[in-house]
Amino acid sequence: MMQRGLIALFLLLSVAEARALVELKGWLEWVQEVEMRVLENGVVDEVAVSAGQHVKKGDLLLRMDQREARANVLEARARLARARVEGEQAQRELIRSQELFDRGLIAIEELKDAELKQIAAVAEEEAAKAVEASRAVALEHTELLAPFDGIVVARHVWNGAVIYKTLQQKPLIVIAPDDRMLARALVTANVLRGVKPGQPAKVTINGTAREGQVYSLGVQSVRVELEGAVYYLDIVFERRNGELLRPSETVQILLP
Structure with a gap:
């Protein structure tokens, strides 16, 4: 009888622990994006990078006619x-x-x-x-150099383009650090109340789990649904060497 009681207690604790875990579906985002623009008028002499290219800090991105x-x-x-x-x-x-x-x-x-x-x-x-x-x-200022190690997210300029510093509606080049990524999910306010910045979390990508932590909690609602307002919840994690990750890839997030 005592053994059965211990087994029943263990099962109850396991069920309670499983219920305490929060499983969310999310997607990947860059931690940040930096929009690069030139500060002087002129003609583009050379664009040294393309979208998807990895760059090191200080690498040449673009050079104007000097x-x-x-x-x-x-x-x-x-x-x-x-x-x-x-x-x-x-x-x-x-x-x-x-x-x-x-x-x-x-x-x-x-x-x-x-x-x-x-x-x-x-x-x-x-x-x-x-x-x-x-x-x-x-x-x-006639050159744009990579401010950090990262990846070129977008390129909106080509050789020979005439640039006016006051009429740059689009950034010429967008770059993002790719050593870390965000796993983003939409959650209700009730979920946010149980989460704290820096709290450990797990992110599963293509069946592979890795450790992360809560990066930021949404303050303003993204939209309002029948269940109530929903907010962004961001989990940050390290990218593995040689791993190619892109924004909008689907992921699973597990919060303890």
Whole structure:
């Protein structure tokens, strides 16, 4: 009798545990998407990637025609070099004027003029440095580089396209990190109340389960159904090496 009682208790606990688990159907999403746009007007010289291509941080995605930007950098460098020469000359004139003033050969007004010229030369050199830095930034803006390791989600530009920075309705390139993915499900408010961010969860893809955790809980409802409002519930998990996952693939989510 005692053995039967223990077996019955075990079965009751197993049933209770099974009932505590929440099984959900969901789909895959990127953790985030970054829309890439250029910051300068110009003509596209090279698009180095295609949709579905994996990239490393710093890889070239797109390059605009750089001839004008490079010419502006060279002009700024020449201005800076000229300003440095004039600054050195003004410094020498100031030293010479100070020596002549100390010997009583020139008036104080001439020494003050030399000081003002040296100050103006220093200011001109600093302004030339600022122009060179600005032109260098403008040159950098003619390229789009991958901000992180990831995958090219979309490409909306081709070689020879004329781009105006104020008229870019679509992003030129969309990139997403693919080392992690989201499993997203629609749930009711009652389910959300029993879930906490960081809580462990399991995601099953093509019959293979992997560990994940609750990433975010929906705040605003997606829509309202007969059963009530439904919200997004996101589970994040690591992508395995060599694994090819795409958004909208169906998955199973298990919450303890």
